Amino acid sequence: MSIESMNKNHSLRLESLRQLISSFKGWGFLVPYSNCFQNEYMADCDHRLQWLTGFKGSAGLVIVLANHAALFVDGRYTVQAPQEVETRNFSVEPYSVDSIEKWLSQHSPAGQVLLYDSWLYTVQQISSYKKHLDPLGITLEPCDDNLIDAVWVDRPVRPCEPFVPHPDEFSGKSFKNKLEPILASMKLKSLDYMIMTNPESISWLLNMRSNDTPFTPSCQAFLIIDHGGGVQAFTDLKKVTQDVRNHSGDPVSWCEFKQFLDVVSSFSTKKVRVDFGQLPQKILDCLRHAKAEVLHETDPCILGRALKNDVEQAGAIAAQERDSIAVINFLAWLERSYQNKKITELDTVAELLKQRQKQTYFQGESFSTISAVGPHAAIVHYHPDPLTNTILSEDAIYLLDSGGQYLDGTTDTTRTIALGQPTDEQKDRFTRVLKGHIALASIxxxxxxxxxxxxxxxxxxxxxxxxxxxxxxxxGIGSYLNVHEGPQRIGKGGHGAVLQPGMLVTNEPGYYKAGEYGIRIESVLLVIPLNSNFLGFKTLTLIPIDRMLMDVSLLTKQEIEWINAYHDKIFTKLSSKVDEQSTGWLQEATKPIKFSESSLKNG
Structure with a gap:
């Protein structure tokens, strides 16, 4: 089979994988969107699921059986996935453990073995799968090597970008000060070691950043902290410069990544703290083989990085302001350009990046820009490419969801723009989304x-x-880290973390009509203390909301006052900072809305 054929035909890739599964005496193989670090955004060499199926989303699971295969995706990708994969090869299913159990019960007889790469699954994930699959008589069995890697004939080389110290002027807290409460907790619980495998937590703790993965400047490394304060950091040592060694100081010894399991294997009878929500099953298997005493506790750095200190909060406010200036300059350019020129979705991505690159401390995008016009906007995580690229036409809705990585903060914002005259239905849906956005921002x-x-x-x-x-x-949002950060979130499912002062969280309700249009309004909020044990939100994003899409008759007086105050704040703060040719657009975009009792509808 030629390399060219393997690269172009997902059916051939699937058949090659099935042959390998059979040679390993398995009935099926699990292919997650994952790597050993559980990164949201991964290097090209880790995109096994996309290579096999063509699906470009940032979450999902494929199960390949002898005669059937399925791609499991969440609600963000129910429109996108069937457009990207060959549905004759892969059925598209809802992504939940219950859905996976149901599908396997229909297609996998009892007594069969499903193979998986134990580096790519957390302990928590495997435990959940086993709970649902054991009653079906299906066994999960780890394999020594990833089967995809064996048939991916021209797999890209893994990047090796150097780590970069992140100064205290941006982090607001030294590595030593961050480490102290961890060591105190370990002493209190008589722990010998703590293992950390989450790149964002490790980057936050060490005050280091890197560019090994797209969009998220985290360091791909594992850490072992001992009770005496020593830290072993495992990575490719070509990434570790003398500046990095000087910055981390004496407590940190740098080791090759391939030494990690050998060190863990020596932890016989030792008491070791891990986080089952992050720890690869491979490492737990190694610890159990070594007869270590394993204690599961949530990674202490998760809450630490979520609770932004005063320096990080100030950085977030400053970064959001600069980013808003870039987006305003872009929107003013778009208004001037789209009617007279054939502006495409990819053109807008390039122009927005150019505007961000003018801003101080800008390092790169925080995720792949969602630039979507008309029906593309109904695909929640649509990203234009040369095959789907579309010209922005009049009488369409344009949705722009984008963000930047700055040394002092990470941004994420969405605005929906009317190109021409929107329909009454579009205005109704937009206004309902806006009312929800205001209700949350004001609570x-x-x-x-x-x-x-x-x-x-x-x-x-x-x-x-x-x-x-x-x-x-x-x-949640990181501080020059992942644009999607926990433990806080706003959503229907799960319990989530308690919202606390210093946390950042997005406010992004939306509406999507498949095949026609999509709407989303997103701003970044900072949780702030008020009084008498009550909290509120401060909106950090300073980008006008399109008045052309508002049905003012659906808005209350209080909602109109909120919009007017928000727009007045934007103009006051930014009118002297945006490009000269953007000032007129900003003035028009932030004009106050007039309120009339007689025009109100019962919305």
Whole structure:
């Protein structure tokens, strides 16, 4: 089989994988969107699922059996996935453990073995799968090597970018100060070691960044912390410069990644703390073989990096302001250009990047820009490419979801723009999304509140007319780290973390009509203390919301006052900072809306 054939024909790739599964005496093989670090954004060499199926989303699972195969995706990708994969090869199914169990019960007889790469699954994931598959008589069995790698004949080389120290002027807290409470906790619980495998936590703790993966400047490494304060960092040592060694100091000894399992294998009878939600099953198997005493606790750095200190908060505010300037300059350019020139979705991506590159501290995009016009906007995570690239036409809705990585913060924002005259339906849907956005941004809530409790605020006006959206309403954001960060979130499912002062979270309700248009309004919020044990949100994003798409008759007086105050704040803060040719556009975009009692509808 030629390399060219393997690269172009997913059917051939699937057949090659099936032959290998059979040679290993397996009935099937699990192919997750994952690597050993559980990165959201991965290097090209880790995109096994995309190589096999053609699916370009950032979450999913493929199960390949002898005669059937399925791609499991969440609600963000239900429109996108069938467009990208050959559905004669892969059925597209909802991504949940219950759905996986149901599908396997229909296609896999009892007594069969499913192979998997134990580096790519966390302990928690495997435990959940086994709970659902054991009653079906299906056995999960790890294989020594990933079967995809054996048939991926021209797999890209793994990147090897150097680590870069992240100065205290941006982090606000030294590595030593971050390590102290971890060591105190280990001493209290008589732990010998703590193993860390999450790149964002490790980057935050060490005050290091890197560019090994797209969009997220995290360091691909594992850490072992011992009770005496020593830290072993395992990575490709070609990434570790003398500046990095000087910055990390004496507590950190740098080791080759291939030494990691050998060190873990020596932990006989040692008490070791891990996080089963992050730890690859491969490492737990090694610890058990060594007869270590394993204690599961949540990674302490997750909450530490979510609670932005004063320096990180100031950086987030500054980064959001600069990013807003870039987006305003872009929107002004778009207004001037799209009617007279054949502007495409990819043209807008390039222009927006150019505007961001003008801003201080800009390092790169925080995710692949979603630049979507018309029906493409109904695909929640659509990304234009040369095959799908479309000209922005009049009388269409344009959705732009984008973000930047700055040394002092990470940004994420969405605005939906009317190109020409929107329909009454589009204005109705947009205004209901806007009302939900305002309700969430304005809420005052008591200590102890979770994002799940607030989610209904953003959906209520869509629910009034029997509509909804499939994604969550908000996610946390890192500080020059991952644009999607926990533990806080705003959404229907799960319990989520309690919202606390210093946390960042997005506010992004939406509406999507498949095949026609999509709407989303997204801003970044900072949780702030108010009084008497109550909290609120401060909106950091400073980008106008398109008045052309508003049905003002659906807005209350209070909602109009919120919009006017928000737009006045934008103009006051940024009118002297945007490009000269953008000032007129900004002035028009932030004009106050007039309120009239007589024009109100019952929305």
């Amino acid at each position: 005052i809530f008591p200590d102890g509140t979770t994002g799940q409790q607030l989610d209904v605020l953003a959906r209520q006006f869509l629910w009034h007319v029997g509509l909804d959206y499939e994604h969550s309403t908000g996610h």
